[in-house]
Amino acid sequence: MKAIRYHGPKHLRMEEVPAPGIQEPTDAVVRIRTATICGTDLHILKGDVPEVRAGTILGHEAVAVIEEVGAGVRRFRPGDRVLVPAITACGLCAYCRRQMYGQCEEGGGWIFGHLIDGLQAEWARVPFADASLHPVPGELEDEDVLFLADILPTGYECGIIRGRVGPGDVVAIVGSGPIGLSALVTSRLHGPRLVIVVDVDDNRLEMAQRLGADYVLNPARQDVRAEVMSLSPGGVDVAVEAVGVPETFELCTELVRPGGRVANVGVHGKPATLHLERLWIRNVTITTQLVDGYTIPLLLGLIQSRRLDPRPFVTHTFPFEKALEAYDVFAQAGQTRACKVVLKVTDGAS
Secondary structure, three states: OEEEEEOOOOOEEEEEOOOOOOOOOOOEEEEEEEEEOOHHHHHHHHOOOOOOOOOEEOOOOEEEEEEEEOOOOOOOOOOOEEEEOOEEOOOOOHHHHOOOHHHOOOOOEEOEOOOEOOOOEOEEEEOOHHHHOEEOOOOOOHHHHHHHHOHHHHHHHHHHHOOOOOOOOEEEEEOOOHHHHHHHHHHHHHOOOEEEEEOOOHHHHHHHHHOOOOEEEOOOOOOHHHHHHHHOOOOEEEEEEOOOOHHHHHHHHHHEEEEEEEEEOOOOOOOOOOOHHHHHHHOOEEEEOOOOOOOHHHHHHHHHOOOOOOHHHEEEEEEHHHHHHHHHHHHOHHHHOOOEEEEEOOOOOO
16 A cells, blocks of 8 residues: 655655554554645654654544454444544543543554554554544535544644633634644634734734634734733733744743633644743743543534534645645645645545
8 A cells, every 4th residue: 555654854755565454353444535734744754753763654634434343343344434533542541531532551642653653544553443433424524524633622622621711811822823723713612802813924824814813913023922912911811832833832921911821732842941930920820732632522513513614724635646745735834825735545435
């Protein structure tokens, strides 16, 4: 089968590799229909995630059809169309019982394209199939649910829920890539008074406005701190960091009011300075989190009822054979105006 394999920082190739098989009774083997590229994949290519070994198939977001299940799988059978999320879960360990699936102690968590082969391939092995996969309702297309695999629950769980956004809050989202935009659209579920989006990419800011941002700010042209303080004297209630570089994290700590919260979502590859000498006296809470995916059923229900529409995130679609070109387009979003890039691995009718 064809697959996208990582061979060290800045080295990516499409290669022919053996198709996976069942290794454990709780496994499923799936045929990938639709996949996508994540900002985390770009962090891996930059060398920010050293745990990823050379030769690993990348990717952790897909819609697929089950081809084979292990003897221990009870909830699924061949032919079922399923969402394959970024996080797998044994469903039984102490962390899974607390819905902290990203911290699964039995070999789950974020493993696809990280610790085991991922989903940017024609076929994939899914551990813990019963506790990890989600059936896709027949009336929904792959693109309706694809972003439930990662970005929507990540923005919602790690940014909005973890940041404790509540009715009447003022929220600043620093970074309007797919994760920041996901935090934006899901923030509306909690009734904030204002949502301010900050980014250096005017195209992404335009998209943020279309998706409901009340104000957008570009630090290349504006004094973001001064503008935010004029909109919300004293600072914002919640600042969501959705980039993953020291400068944006530190900006979030400058924008938040006393008693406010900084919710870090971005994947960081370098240390960031934590100015405790200024923060300690202001009662600021800083949170970090890896997505768990426990909100996927809730968000799926909102998509089914057409209360949430993730399809505007799609800006480019490529056949899987052109996946390396898709990576280039996604990595150069400032020039290509890319938000989410979709890879069509197999014909949806097949």
